[in-house]
Amino acid sequence: MDITKKIRRNPDVMWREEDEALAGVQDSLDRGEVVEDVGTAVLFSGGTMLSINYLGLEIWKLCENRSLDEVVQELLSQFEVDESVLREDVQAFLDELSQKGFILYE
């Protein structure tokens, strides 16, 4: 995949944030707790459903005419994480979204 290609969400995907779960995660984050396993949004398209966690939701929301590098840079401004680890995680997640047809590359 060309990492300079712009990513955008497939307009056929229906999605929503789960407000209560998201509020709970934000409280947990404030307390320094691990929230990786908590779903905060659901995506649905063509019979395929995905539940995504807090970081997944942040990435999903950034999938709007940004390249992989631009998504990573945006996240680095929000989270204190190692860039190479983050890039690997973001790439893996985008691969999953692409494989399910939830995002498109242009």
Place this chain on the structure above:
Amino acid sequence: MSNETLPQLQAPLTINWAINNSCNFACSHCYSREDTHEELPRDVLYSSLEKVAKAGVFSINFGGGEPLLHPHLLEIAAFASGLGLRVSMNSNGWLIDQAKAAELKQAGFTKVGISIDSHRAEVHDSFRGVKGSHARALAALDHLREAGITTSISTVICRINSTTIDELVAVALDKRVGQLNFHNFKCSGLGMANKDDLDLTPAEWKDFYRAAIAAKHTVKDLDISLDDPIIALLDARDAGTLVKGSVCGKLSLNIKANGDMTPCGFIPIVIGNIVRDDLRQVWKDSAVLEKMRNKQPTGKCSGCSKYDDCLGGCTARALALTGDMNSPDPHCWGN
């Protein structure tokens, strides 16, 4: 970043909405023939749709009765579509000609499912109680596809069609539908009254699902959908599915013509009314939904190695035939 399990959703993803119960057919398995004929006025329906959209629901699937007999279906669908809801419908196809298909497209329908019970016209017509209905249903599929609407065929599996999978697949391929839905037979309404004539034995269900799963794996260019949780016994549920057991009350909810909410169209337990109640509150607090989401194994389900995937099968069927949601699905062939 994607999770193996689904969080407790704040609202259903989809609502099956029976906006009317009038019908021009007389089907042998009809679940709503005896249902209320009270219908919500259009302005009340609009405000109810606004509530649904605001709650975060993704899609509405209109049903009935025959929804095309509702005098304001097109306006209602356009209104729902304008709220951002994805709109679809199940119909018998009788009233869908070229002009109606174009109107449905204009109103925002993205998908329309047509009921077809047999590849043989005389069998379908007899089952539906209307001569010529098979031909009109097939023609409707053509009109819809030509109008740019995704089509599907819905077939309720019962004694008249359970051994004709290949023939039904051939119809679906010929009509270039996106999906062929094989629905399990529910014992609700006339389905209960006629169950001795129509329902299969557990062994016959096993044979049907084995053949249907084989077709699903071999037929190209067609999505064959099997919505029955008991196929977990054949290890046939998608490994990646986020919902175990039935999706009713977990992803979807049913609304009747008078606004009453029920867990699904086949469970006649009213848990609220969309006009009167807050959808998210009912979805969160209903004791009935809570019980459906936390089923407990009883009888032969206790100790069954498939229970974690199947969760006792179809709750509506267990409830209808035993009076207990937690009873094993009467269609289950397991020991």
